[in-house]
Amino acid sequence: MAVYNSKKANLTAGRKERMKLPITDGGYRISEFLSHPFGIQAMLNTRSLQSFQSLDANTYRCILPKVELLNFEAAPVLDLRVTPSDEDCTVEMISCKVESTNFQGSELVERQNDRFSAFMMNYMTWNTSASEPFLEVDVKLNLMLEIYTQPFILLPTSAVESAGNLVMQAVLDRLVPLLLEQLLLDYNKWANQQPATIRG
Numbered sequence: 001m002a003v004y005n006s007k008k009a010n011l012t013a014g015r016k017e018r019m020k021l022p023i024t025d026g027g028y029r030i031s032e033f034l035s036h037p038f039g040i041q042a043m044l045n046t047r048s049l050q051s052f053q054s055l056d057a058n059t060y061r062c063i064l065p066k067v068e069l070l071n072f073e074a075a076p077v078l079d080l081r082v083t084p085s086d087e088d089c090t091v092e093m094i095s096c097k098v099e100s101t102n103f104q105g106s107e108l109v110e111r112q113n114d115r116f117s118a119f120m121m122n123y124m125t126w127n128t129s130a131s132e133p134f135l136e137v138d139v140k141l142n143l144m145l146e147i148y149t150q151p152f153i154l155l156p157t158s159a160v161e162s163a164g165n166l167v168m169q170a171v172l173d174r175l176v177p178l179l180l181e182q183l184l185l186d187y188n189k190w191a192n193q194q195p196a197t198i199r200g
Helices: 030-035 037-043 106-115 155-195
Strands: 007-020 051-054 059-063 068-069 072-082 088-099 116-127 136-145
Touching: 007 155, 030 072, 030 116, 030 155, 037 072, 037 155, 059 088, 088 106, 106 116, 136 155
Parallel strands: none
Antiparallel strands: 007 136, 051 059, 059 072, 068 072, 072 088, 088 116, 116 136
16 A cells, blocks of 8 residues: 655635725714624624634634534634724634534544644725725635645645635635625614714
8 A cells, every 4th residue: 555645735815805885874983893792793704603702802713513524523613813993903813623513533523633724814994085985805815734635645736726726716706795795784784773973
């Protein structure tokens, strides 16, 4: 039996998206919204998560819905740091791992955490003084993946990276505009429920 040494592939993708910022009865209040618990939950899209909890003042643990593969069940677990200011807001992934949700195969599933690492940053800025005020998001995703199984180990690392980059880019190209659109809908809903005398 042939023995192959593992290789590491570095995958990257990015997407920048800009949408018109709606004005509300209280004016443009996007910085206030992104500092508010409702706005933070909207940014993290908590409605699509299995669970969500605050770890400290600005760090949150997000458990994605479980996925099933053969007899294994696992859930991706992300720790995200949210740093809002009056001029921008940054969401940074500081930890990413997979946790087994059933006993069978749990050790095998969780061993995979040693074979990859991931980094994601979503940098949000806005301009309320432009002729058409806007909110812009700039998302960057990096994934380091260990290649150790056939047939992938037989391929050049560049081939695995090219295919992986295309897949990750396609995912971002589809999801980022949808997430931004939903964020602005949540912003508009939140702002119109706040007292009009409060200005942000």
